[in-house]
Amino acid sequence: MLNGLRVLVVEDDPAIAMDISDLVERAEGEVIGPVGSLREAKQTVKADQGIDAAVLDVNLSDGDITPVLESLRARKVGVVVYTGSGGLPSGVGERHPDIVVLQKPVQPGRLVGEIQRACRSVSV
Structure with missing residues (x-):
């Protein structure tokens, strides 16, 4: 499914971070983080x-993910x-209308599918 894509996982909740990481690995991706x-x-x-894709939480303990x-x-x-x-933080959605925002929790297959779609949309 993810076929070796290198996926950065940015999440401040350790349990959710591990769930996402496990999901990426089961989908044959490589986790960064x-x-x-x-x-x-x-x-x-x-x-x-060498980052191919990223799954980003918006609000982290030391600021929002915009930069x-x-x-x-x-x-x-x-x-x-x-x-x-x-x-998304103010203004980000207007600059990047194609970014998918998923509200936690979602089905694992949906998250993997959106990672795939995000990679295809930027490579076009």
């Missing part, structure tokens, strides 16, 4: 140029936002 803070996510994105999301999108990385909050 998981990372649980904005600071760590920024460092990971800066250091790793990481913008950096990934500039590099044509497929992004899926997976959040318990209302959605």
Whole structure:
């Protein structure tokens, strides 16, 4: 399904982060992380140029994910936002109308499908 795609997981709830990571691995993807803070996510994105996709929580303990999301999108990385909050931070949805926002929880197959779709949409 994910066929070796390298997927960055940014989630500050350890149980949810492990669930997403396990799902990515079962779908034959490679997990980067998981990372649980904005600071760590920024460092990971800066250091790793081989990210194919990302599953991002919006609100982390040290800030919202917007800078990481913008950096990934500039590099044509497929992004899926997976959040318990209302959605994207102000202005992000207008700049990136194609980003899928999933409200926690979702069925595992849906998350994998959206990761695949996000990767296809940025490679076109």
